Amino acid sequence: MSSANRSLKRAPGAYVFYIAGVILLGIVVAAFVVSLFWTPFDPNATNAGAKFIKPCLEHPFGTDNFGRDLLSRVMSASKYTIYISVAGVAIALILGTIAGIPAGYFGGYTDKGIMLLGNSIMCFPGILLALVAVAVFGASVTNVIWALGLVFAPTFARVCRLGTMEIKELDYITHARVMGVKPARIMTLHIFPNLVSQLLPATVIGLANMTLFESGMSYLGLGVQPPDASFGKLLSDAQAYFRVAPWLVIFPAMMLVFYILGLYFISEGLRVSLSKGGK
Amino acid sequence: MQGKAGYFVGKLIELIVTLLLVSLLVFAAFSIIPGDTARVMLGPDASQAQVDLLRTQLGLDKPLVVRYFSWLLGILTFNPGTSYAYNMNVGTLIAQRLPVTLGMSAIAMLMVILISYPLAVLSARKPGRLGDQICSVIGHVLFAIPPYVASLLLIMLASSVFSLLTVGTYVTPAEDFAGYVGCLLLPSFAVALPKIAMSFKFLRSSIIEQRASDYVRTSKSHGLSDLKILVRHVLPNSNVSSITIISIILSDILGGSLIVEQVFNLPGLGRLLLSAISRRDFPLLSGIVFYLAFITVLLYFLSDIAAAISDPRIRLK
Numbered sequence: 001m002s003s004a005n006r007s008l009k010r011a012p013g014a015y016v017f018y019i020a021g022v023i024l025l026g027i028v029v030a031a032f033v034v035s036l037f038w039t040p041f042d043p044n045a046t047n048a049g050a051k052f053i054k055p056c057l058e059h060p061f062g063t064d065n066f067g068r069d070l071l072s073r074v075m076s077a078s079k080y081t082i083y084i085s086v087a088g089v090a091i092a093l094i095l096g097t098i099a100g101i102p103a104g105y106f107g108g109y110t111d112k113g114i115m116l117l118g119n120s121i122m123c124f125p126g127i128l129l130a131l132v133a134v135a136v137f138g139a140s141v142t143n144v145i146w147a148l149g150l151v152f153a154p155t156f157a158r159v160c161r162l163g164t165m166e167i168k169e170l171d172y173i174t175h176a177r178v179m180g181v182k183p184a185r186i187m188t189l190h191i192f193p194n195l196v197s198q199l200l201p202a203t204v205i206g207l208a209n210m211t212l213f214e215s216g217m218s219y220l221g222l223g224v225q226p227p228d229a230s231f232g233k234l235l236s237d238a239q240a241y242f243r244v245a246p247w248l249v250i251f252p253a254m255m256l257v258f259y260i261l262g263l264y265f266i267s268e269g270l271r272v273s274l275s276k277g278g279k
Numbered sequence: 280m281q282g283k284a285g286y287f288v289g290k291l292i293e294l295i296v297t298l299l300l301v302s303l304l305v306f307a308a309f310s311i312i313p314g315d316t317a318r319v320m321l322g323p324d325a326s327q328a329q330v331d332l333l334r335t336q337l338g339l340d341k342p343l344v345v346r347y348f349s350w351l352l353g354i355l356t357f358n359p360g361t362s363y364a365y366n367m368n369v370g371t372l373i374a375q376r377l378p379v380t381l382g383m384s385a386i387a388m389l390m391v392i393l394i395s396y397p398l399a400v401l402s403a404r405k406p407g408r409l410g411d412q413i414c415s416v417i418g419h420v421l422f423a424i425p426p427y428v429a430s431l432l433l434i435m436l437a438s439s440v441f442s443l444l445t446v447g448t449y450v451t452p453a454e455d456f457a458g459y460v461g462c463l464l465l466p467s468f469a470v471a472l473p474k475i476a477m478s479f480k481f482l483r484s485s486i487i488e489q490r491a492s493d494y495v496r497t498s499k500s501h502g503l504s505d506l507k508i509l510v511r512h513v514l515p516n517s518n519v520s521s522i523t524i525i526s527i528i529l530s531d532i533l534g535g536s537l538i539v540e541q542v543f544n545l546p547g548l549g550r551l552l553l554s555a556i557s558r559r560d561f562p563l564l565s566g567i568v569f570y571l572a573f574i575t576v577l578l579y580f581l582s583d584i585a586a587a588i589s590d591p592r593i594r595l596k
Contacts, residue, residue, distance in 0.1 A: 120300040123579070124572045125534030128552075132568055135556035136308065212425050216538045219427050220553060235431060239542070242435050249435065253428045261423035268419070 014273035021265030028259040032078040041069035043076040044227045052245050062247040064237070070248065073234060074255055080230035081259060084145055084223075085210045089203055091149025092210075096156025101187045101195070103157065104164025115161070118154035126151045127213055131222055139222045148210050159202045163195045201270045208263035215256055231256040286587055294580045301572045302354065306347050309565045354569055362563040364554065369566040372551060378452055379547030382459065383536040386467035388529060391474045399482035400509065406487050415483075418476035426535040430469035430542040437465065449545050466543045470535045474528045481524045485517040518589050526582030530575045 040059075047067030055062040061070035103114040121129065133147035167173060168191065176186050217223040218232030226233070231252045238248035334340050338349065353359045357370045365372055402411040424432075450458035489495065490513055498508045537549035548567060555563040 116296070116300060120297055120304055123297060123301050123576045124568065125530050125537070125575060127534040127537065128568060128571055131537075131552070131556065132308065132564065135559075135564065208423070215425055216427060220538060220541060222556070235428060239431060242431065243438070246435060246439075249431050253424075253432065256425070256428065257420075257423050260425075261420060264419060264423050 014269040017265045017269030017272065021262045021267075021269060023262070024258045024265065025262030028078050028255055028262065029082070031075045031255070032082050035072075035075035035079055039069075039072035039075050041072045043068065043072040043229075045069075052241070054245075055247050061251045062245065064245070064248055065241055070234075070251055073229060074231075074252055077229050077231050077234055077252065078255060078259075080141065080218075080224045080228060081211060081214065081256070084141060084148070084214045084230065085207045087145045088148035088152065088210045088214070089206045091145065092152035092206060093156050093199070093203060095149065095153035096158075097160050097192065097195075097199075099153065100157035100160025101164050101191055104161035105168055105183065105187055105191065107165075111161070114157065118157050121151065121154050127216055130213055130217060131220070134217065134222045139225055141224055141228075144214060144217060144223050148213055151213070152206055152210060155206065156199065156202060159198055160195055163198045164191055167191050167194050197274065201267050201274065204263055204267040204270065208260045208267070211256070211260050211263075231259075283587075287584065290580060290583055290587075294576065297576055298573065301576060302351055302569060303347070305565050305569045305572070306350055308568075309561050310343060310346075350565075354566065359566040359569070360562040362555075362560050364558040364560040364563065369563050372563060373548065373566055373570060376546060376548045376551045378459075379449065379463070379540065379545050380533070380536055380549065382452070383463050383467045383470060383540070383545075383547065384529065384532045386460065386463055387471040387474070387532050387536065388525075390468060390471040391478050391528060391532075392525075394471075395475045395478035395482060399479050399486060400514075402479070403483045403486035403490065404505075406483075411483075414479065418479050421472050421476040422480075424473060426470045426473065427538045427542050429472050430466060430539050433465055433469050434542070462545075466536070466539045466545060469542075470532050470539050474532060474535075478521070478524055478528060482517060482521055485521065486513055489513045489516045515589065522582050522586045522589065526578050529578050533571065533575065 045068065047063070050059075050063050050067035051065055053059050053063040053067075059069050059071065061074060063069055064073070099114050099118065103111040130144070130147040130151050133150070134143050137143045137147075164187075173186060173190060176190055181190075214223055215230060215232030215235070218230045219236040221233075221236065224230045224233055229237070234252040235249060235256075238245070238252065242249050331340075338346060341349075350359070359369045361367065362369050362372055398414055402414045405411060450462055452459040494512060495508055498512060503511075536547065537552060540547040540549035541553065548571070551563070552567050554560070555567060
């Protein structure tokens with residue numbers, strides 16, 4: 001047996017990644033779901049008498065420079081982090097699919113044109129493009145979502161294009177074509193469903209990468225606008241006080257990393273189980 | 280066209296077309312901005328005559344096509360116009376800030392290569408062993424920490440545990456080169472961390488894959504030592520994938536350092552970019568965006584060339 005196969009056997013199985021990923025992601029999603037109905041305190045209520053309280057029973061994550069309860073703020077911040085990443089990936093997924101499948105199916109100049117556009121978007125360091133888009137059209141949650149969706153669309157377009165190029169050579173597509181099925185119908189009903197297994201890992205990893213970008217933009221003050229906050233904004237607010245109140249950095253950072261790491265673990269699990277199934 | 284030269288010429292044409300398209304995208308993005316630039320600059324109190332005068336001075340009254348070509352000419356001759364906010368040549372402003380961003384990216388890239396290569400080689404020797412598994416788990420975690428969060432944590436660590444660092448002081452390379460490198464070390468490390476993990480992961484799996492191939496078994500049966508097989512056969516074959524990865528990593532590092540500069544208070548392109556954004560200084564903004572994209576495209580081009588040189592099979596595709 002070759003050493004690559006051996007290493008596959010000895011490497012942690014997909015389920016280890018799934019369990020770890022679901023636990024980490026679950027913590028953040030649970031915080032989000034609970035925050036919809038209840039937070040310990042009003043996340044934006046200031047309290048001059050309760051500034052910089054260390055983590056204790058009443059305030060498990062402590063309080064910030066305005067006496068706001070950090071646990072409540074972290075819980076409500078998870079809402080924006082999750083919302084932006086999910087909505088942004090949805091846009092990227094839709095745009096990428098619409099551009100990628102025809103590119104792969106028709107080939108030729110359609111393909112060249114679409115790929116040239118996609119490649120030139122990918123030429124910009126992603127965060128730069130998103131920052132500029134938000135700068136030009138103004139910083140708001142909606143604009144951040146659209147900017148990130150556009151920046152990430154070429155990644156999905158690539159996955160769709162490559163997948164389509166493989167699938168369209170299969171006999172059942174040729175058969176459909178010979179039967180006179182219209183290209184639009186072939187692409188939506190016969191090709192797209194078969195791309196799902198390839199799009200799934202890309203979507204999960206896209207969620208994680210988009211969160212990295214969004215939190216960076218919010219950290220720079222070009223994402224979610226105050227008084228609302230995502231994890232990135234909490235961290236940028238906390239930076240000035242990290243000597244007096246390190247917990248202000250640690251807890252939001254922890255939740256942010258839990259979310260991203262959870263997604264990475266799940267995508268790793270998908271990768272392992274798909275590669276095993278494939279071979 | 281055939282052979283090496285044909286491949287390189289093709290790539291060169293691709294580079295030029297991409298750059299033109301990038302310039303078109305940048306120009307288009309800044310032309311569809313809502314609001315009259317001259318009006319924004321002068322404020323609501325200015326008279327229409329003043330606004331019109333400024334529009335003429337800025338060339339905003341000319342047709343779009345003329346403006347595009349004059350902008351393109353300017354940007355290609357490193358004279359992309361005057362910044363509204365600083366009242367200085369955009370090229371000069373960018374050149375002043377470039378040493379920070381490029382220096383950080385270069386140091387970070389060195390760190391990525393120097394740390395991930397040896398670790399990947401060691402890890403891939405005995406895949407599945409404890410050391411390999413520990414490296415992989417740490418790699419996953421590092422991968423998930425955004426560079427600016429890593430910066431914050433590193434600053435906290437450095438100031439509380441080692442109390443050695445003066446964060447936010449920047450020394451120009453002309454003053455004191457060692458000091459310049461010194462003040463960029465920590466930020467570069469923060470940018471490099473997730474990329475070390477990424478490069479480690481790809482390199483490791485590439486080496487494992489190569490080691491399982493037939494030619495390694497043949498070399499082994501010919502009595503070559505493990506080290507020789509590694510240096511002569513496995514690493515050169517892993518190079519191609521690592522060159523591609525490195526170009527992706529470099530572009531990420533460039534983007535990452537824009538944010539990390541802000542955490543460490545370094546006067547680099549990131550800071551210039553943010554100030555251009557907040558003051559709606561569009562000549563400066565479009566200059567920064569174009570030149571950063573230019574650097575990225577050039578990196579991709581160079582990595583394609585490097586990959587083609589190290590693996591002739593790519594040229595034949």
